[in-house]
Amino acid sequence: MINDQLTLFLDYLAYNRRLSPNTCAAYARDLNQYKAWLEREKLSFAEVRANDARLYVYELGDRQYAKTTVARKLSAIRAWYDYLARTGVISENPWQDMTAPKASKHLPVTITEAEMAKFLDQIRQDTSPLGLRDAAIFECLYGSGLRVSELVALNLGDIQKAAAFPILKVTGKGRKERMVPIGRQSMAAFTAYIDKGRPALVKDPEEAALFLNFLGKRLTRRGVNYLLDEYIKKGALKFRVSPHAFRHSFATHLLDHGGDLRMIQDLLGHESLSTTQIYTKVSAQRLRDVYLQAHPRAHEK
Template sequence: ELKPSSIARTVVAIRSLYKFLARENGAVDIAREVKPPRIPKRLPKALTLTEITSLIEACGNEGISIRDRAMVELLYASGARVSEIVALDLSDLSRDEELFTLLVKGKGGKERLVPVGRYAREALDNYLVRIRPTIAREKRSSALFLNQRGERLSRQSAWKIVLDAAKRAKIESKVSPHALRHSFATHLLDGGADIRVVQELLGHASVTTTQIYTLVTIDKLRESYALAHPRSR
């Protein structure tokens, strides 16, 4: 049985063919009124808190892995896109005794402030004190996260760090930097955060983009209801 997405691609290809034939040979475009099926929205897959913890622990905490751990902690703690994380400069990080705040530069040059909690703060402190000075050398890069040549860490390298940690942690769920962003949003909503606040933290221009995460939470509520309510079955 074909998936709706496969059927939709086939319909688009057939419509394009008949449109071409109609234009070139004067054939009747019999496929013009054929509509592709609606493709259901894919719900984002959030990692569990146990999986998040396993992923972070799998980064290690010695040598260059201190940087990797700090980056993965920050991806989950901030909900930022991986491209936004590797674009961070040291000057985008401000701190007080309780909290780090990131100035994240999002899509379209739109900036947002994102608070970061204790675990990510401690991991960042460890990286900034123990590792970054040793790999920065004389290059004096402004980038927060550096590769071992003292240059800004690339998006591809950040992806590899996450995937390698997931492999070591033996996590069965699909893991990517974006999965950490999904998890950030889902866990906040599960914890009772206001959707408008989550929208601001994610840097979504419209709350409708953020609302897809509420569907994940509603699914969990339905599942709990079905299992627990005596008259749900």
């Protein structure tokens, strides 16, 4: 019975709540781990009480998972039991009051404007089809603030030039669409790639994906991570970052130049303004660092 209930719940996430395949896969992994624990403890999912839930949380802690990982696992279980309670399979949710350990808050990793300009200038030196593609990828990540999953999901038709300025039609979390402007440098990189790079990579004329790998198939998230690591090894950046740092840098640099927080929230596709507000702390930290370095009264000689 537990397998049937899990399958129904995962279908509900995919088709009713329209969560991304990556999110559904993470929920499935976490819930299958929980199911294995129930089997070891000889417990039915419907028999679990608050004491059992606490025992599972303690076990996760003993395995030395990161606090963020524990929080995600508990979120998946809590959501499943909420679903079971709403559909009448169980009478109450034993996990509803179970709180995850508070995760340490870290400021987003960003790349300075000077480092970003140097990185993008270096990539643009390669005019091969793959080089033109890579320039378009990283100009897009920084110029439009996309998540990597949003970037690799782009199709040729998502670049719309008919408006007063070119825009990208982006499908974000929960399959929600938003329109993001394309900057001048990004548009130039897109045009060069589409005109001279992509035709040399594409194998199937029916392929809709914008960014292709060397086999002519849609580029993956893992592929973008690999590309960035390779450029960092070549010295394009002085420190290792993930592609998500380009999104963080996009938001932080907009704030540094007077961008409105609500506007940045819309561009990033954040549901809550509180998620976007983390970037105000990054800008404040940078302001403090510049002050301490430059002002003659900031520190004692």
